[in-house]
Amino acid sequence: MWKYLLLSIYVFISFIKADNFECPSETIRPANSFYCYSFNSQLLDFSGANSMCDLQNGTLAYIDSAFTNDVVASKARNLSWDQYWIGATVVKQTMNDATVRIWTWVGTDRYLKYSDWGINEPNPNNKYAVVQTMDFTWKSKSCSENRPFVCSIPIKINLCDDGWTHFNETNSCYKVFYNKNWDDAELVCRAENAHLASIHNENENNFVVDLAKTGIIMEINNTTWIGLHTLSSNTGDVSSYTWTDGSSLDYSNWGVNQPDKGGEACVQLFSDEITYKPFFVKQWNNEACNSVLRNFVCKKKSNLIQK
Template sequence: MTLLLIAILLFSGLCRLSSSVPRRFHVVKEQKSWTEAQQYCREEFTDLVTIDDMTEMEKVKSMIHEAGVERAWIGLKQGSSPKWQWSLADRDFYRENDTEFRNWGENQPDESGHICANNYKELWYDAPCSKNRPFICYDGGDSTQPYVLVTEEKNWADAQRYCREKHTDLASVRNQAENDQIEEVRGRVDGAWIGLFKDTWEWSDGSNSSFRHWNNGKGDVDKCTEIKSSGQWNDAPCSRSQNFICYEDKLVLVRENKTWREALQYCREHHVDLVSVTSERVQRWVRARAKGASTAHVWLGLLHSYGVGWYWVCGQTVCYSNWTQGHDQVDSFQQRVGAVESGGGLWVSNLTKTDKLHFICTTEGLGSLSSSVPRQFHVVKEQKSWTEAQQYCREEFTDLATIDNMTEMEKVNHTIHEASVEKAWIGLKHGSSPCKWQWFLADRGFYRENEAELRNWGNQQPDGNGQECVFKGENGKWHDDRCSRIDCFICYDDKLVLVRDNKTWSEALQYCREHHVDLVSVTSERVQRWVRARAKGASTAHVWLGLRHACGLGWFWVCGETVCYNHWAPGQEQVESCKHRVGAVESRGGQWVSSLRETDKLNFICTTVEQCD
């Protein structure tokens, strides 16, 4: 088992699916009716595309623009069962039953055909969507007051469009506490639109996503939906022949009965790995896939080992969990594996490794900042000595490339191959101790146990003779050479940026979103190490993170993920349940604190890559 664990940690991909929806979109430039397009997508990929939110909306819009497509089918089609749902469709925003909260007035909704809802004197009423009235937006970037009253009167569709452009969306109301907040924001205004609406439209893959982006506010006549190059949706005759967009699910249910080890081997030979369920969002996808199994349980890439506890085959320890009660408790010396119920979706640990079940593979490997090292490698095709290359990398990027593991090794090999470079300097150099080679990124917080010791020497390397610097050859192997030799080199670019301007938390969030991507979300131990390293360069005692606390939600990250991995200073995690707070990291100790005010002005850390989507 020890050897298996070592192999998992060294050679399996990091947890790609840690936060994102495991799917990929494909524009198909063939002319088909909606039904024919649906059949094609189900045969070649997974299904016609489902669009969950504005981020995915912009991604699809960009793809059809790049493909030169004027209009294309998506997976939305008119059904027969109308239901009330929220304009903000982000599934990470809601917990169990949150979408079902209602606060209707007497005899409401009144079945008059009105399909939009407004808030009036604490209660909700249906109303004609065409009526102009004030409205309330939800702003996910403002933790102190997420609800915004707009007194300019608009119809429901125009109000939705305004909220999506200026804030996040029309307001969703998940519980009575939020309803009270909205009532306070509404003040003396007589009625305001909220994000509740009713329609009969359904997604081809059975998803319950309530996201809509109609050009004219709603689908009126025809039964199928197309997206135009402008990004707006129109209803259209299902018989029309046109291009279409499929999505490919990155989870594969294998309906063959295998032991846990056979399933692991199969996934690694035919796909990438047994699935690691490292977030609630991935759990939803796993649960959906598991429903198609004919066995009562489905193997996951989940195992328990002495001295390690429960961990995933991708190398992460279990943080997010969905155990059947009591199943996470096993004897510390016991080696166990985990599965998911094909019906209920809960995890179990009472099966033996020799039981034969269906299983779920993932077809993706390495991924985003949420689980991997937040950096990018750059081949510089300028001729410099090792010292000159080091100086260049430190001025233009972060440093000469440090390589932690075999996955990064392959990434660097691919990068220099694409650049048509035969050899290039990396950041390894002979140190002052005899026989000691070391990386010249000196921050010890950067490395975990044994990471600084990874080597990939070529045959009979290093051969010494006063050759104290290392280059990577075209075959990927490392060779020592004279540091004065002139050659190309590889830098790495850190994806975290410490901004040494003093700003409030809201100002820091706005700055990061305008100049980079977002305030950093620390969703794993590895990202924490990088954040700690960056924070050491701050001029303030604490540094803002993208961490906040809100009523009914608890602690969560601005990227949309709830806090699972954490590194709190003692006592700092506990705050009043309905108190709005934000979080920071100590610039020296690296622990998180919640005792600061949002108006305090600190340095802060931005990320230059998307983290949770």
């Protein structure tokens, strides 16, 4: 099971843009690792050390390769440690009516796919593992010995750039900007590698409203530009409207008698109630493209690259 889960994680991670991993301060991340590693000089037994790792949202170190073992052990050697706890531990399982000891990673059912035991190790009387910085090999120990320890903490993935908000349903990022006409708003979005927001279902419409709203009853121009517009002179023709990001027009939420034929070719979203049409909240209205509205919402794909 874990083999396939780790493969899935690898595929997921490989589709993340390289700059969007985040580790806690004072930790290290070996290249291509899914974990950040913290180094803790406090001398604790295995159980106490793992409890401290839990407070860091991790476990005692998971070591998945010789490369990771070398990187972590080199750092520990530089700290003048001689041995340190990692997360390898023994569990007992019944197989064919016999009880066997199996080395796993603490807190999981993952067997050790990689190990680097020293000569005559592991000792069958011991249930926990340390790494020796002298030669980076592993040695089994009893739980009661006090040692420094290394924790592994799953990497945090930044799905959106700073200031942008992720919406899981669309795997897209959104950000509110202010005080532009429609054309200038689209230019601002494009400078951010985005477009004015396209909206494809009620949930996304509500999400954009929640981002842009103030909670105050507004005048007509205190509304929100979205990415819908028409190049047709017949602005009342719903079928002529398109999204600037090229996505399909598969959802709409027009207000009553909208769009109208007044020559207004761009679309605003009523993210707040307005004084003369309070019932229009969350609905759409076509508006003159040169009107300067209170805000607009840009949308772009997240840093999880879809292939």
